[in-house]
Amino acid sequence: MSIIDQLNWRYAAKRYNGQKISAQKLNTILEAIRLSASSLGLQPYSVIVIEDPELRKQLAPAASNQPQITEASHLLVFAAWENITLEKIDEYLKQTAEIRNVSLESLSTLKSYLHQMLNAPVEQTFHWNARQAYIALGTALVAAAAEQVDATPMEGFDGLQFDSLLGLNEKSLKSVALLAIGYRDEKNDWSVNLPKVRRDKEKLFIHLKHIEEKAA
Numbered sequence: 001m002s003i004i005d006q007l008n009w010r011y012a013a014k015r016y017n018g019q020k021i022s023a024q025k026l027n028t029i030l031e032a033i034r035l036s037a038s039s040l041g042l043q044p045y046s047v048i049v050i051e052d053p054e055l056r057k058q059l060a061p062a063a064s065n066q067p068q069i070t071e072a073s074h075l076l077v078f079a080a081w082e083n084i085t086l087e088k089i090d091e092y093l094k095q096t097a098e099i100r101n102v103s104l105e106s107l108s109t110l111k112s113y114l115h116q117m118l119n120a121p122v123e124q125t126f127h128w129n130a131r132q133a134y135i136a137l138g139t140a141l142v143a144a145a146a147e148q149v150d151a152t153p154m155e156g157f158d159g160l161q162f163d164s165l166l167g168l169n170e171k172s173l174k175s176v177a178l179l180a181i182g183y184r185d186e187k188n189d190w191s192v193n194l195p196k197v198r199r200d201k202e203k204l205f206i207h208l209k210h211i212e213e214k215a216a
Contacts, residue, residue, distance in 0.1 A: 010145040015185040016071035032143030045133035062161035073182035079173035080129035154178040
């Protein structure tokens with residue numbers, strides 16, 4: 001299947017059949033998340049991978065008992081850093097220097113960009129971190145489709161309860177989005193055969209081939 005075929009195949013499953021996805025498919029989706037684009041390469045978030053049925057039952061009430069939480073094979077919780085710290089910046093710069101076999105001094109420009117974030121308001125930094133997590137979420141959706149694994153992005157949940165149950169407060173993380181992954185329940189999912197509705201490309205895309213001169 002082409003990438004377009006795979007994206008036409010995918011939809012946000014409302015019910016799952018409980019079948020487990022293979023370790024290989026799970027690892028492929030997680031690796032795609034790890035390789036996802038991120039501004040400055042910082043990846044200011046963590047992804048909590050939850051398979052344990054009992055833990056997901058505890059989380060379900062905090063997500064309006066949406067069935068995907070408990071029926072899916074796994075639940076991924078995308079949690080953004082509450083803030084960016086000097087320690088995290090130094091760790092990232094050290095890793096970059098080691099992987100690229102360059103000196104820390106040669107990364108002065110990157111270091112300067114990262115240090116600017118230390119002076120930004122905490123709320124502004126958190127929202128930036130959350131947007132980076134959403135980029136990874138989008139990558140996960142495409143990777144799941146490529147593996148013929150259903151995936152449902154979800155926002156309708158109580159983040160404070162999730163953070164408490166998962167011990168994210170102690171890790172300076174805040175949950176921002178969920179992704180249920182598994183296999184659709186074709187018998188019980190009312191939306192399984194609905195045609196995909198998307199805006200026409202003529203209305204969605206604005207092609208600017210040249211800048212028109214404004215009238216004097």
